[in-house]
Amino acid sequence: MAKQSAPQELAGIAPKLVEVTDEVLFQDVWERPGLSPRDRSLVTVSVLAALYRSEQLPYHLGVALDNGLTIEELSEAITHLAFYAGWPNAMTAITLLKKIADERSA
Numbered sequence: 001m002a003k004q005s006a007p008q009e010l011a012g013i014a015p016k017l018v019e020v021t022d023e024v025l026f027q028d029v030w031e032r033p034g035l036s037p038r039d040r041s042l043v044t045v046s047v048l049a050a051l052y053r054s055e056q057l058p059y060h061l062g063v064a065l066d067n068g069l070t071i072e073e074l075s076e077a078i079t080h081l082a083f084y085a086g087w088p089n090a091m092t093a094i095t096l097l098k099k100i101a102d103e104r105s106a
Helices: 015-027 037-050 057-066 071-085 085-104
Strands: none
Touching: 037 057, 037 071, 037 085, 057 071, 057 085, 071 085
8 A cells, every 4th residue: 555644744733633544544544454545545535536626636536546446447436436426526526536647648
């Protein structure tokens, strides 16, 4: 799995939030054996897209690719969730995925 960490520039204003993000979320929850990092990424991307969390989504799309998901799989997941989470959410997510795919192929 790609090493994840809270943005360290936030430590000056919210040191405890950065600490628990790193220690609880990324070092505990993400490392639990019940799901693979790939599956956790698919769940995370799907939830962020469904909830229109477009600020967090680009980072996690990149992590999902690093964790073994393909552009095609992420595209399919986003297409699928359009019918459950709303068209605007899916269109925003797919636009962000395209940007990341273009950056990685350049």
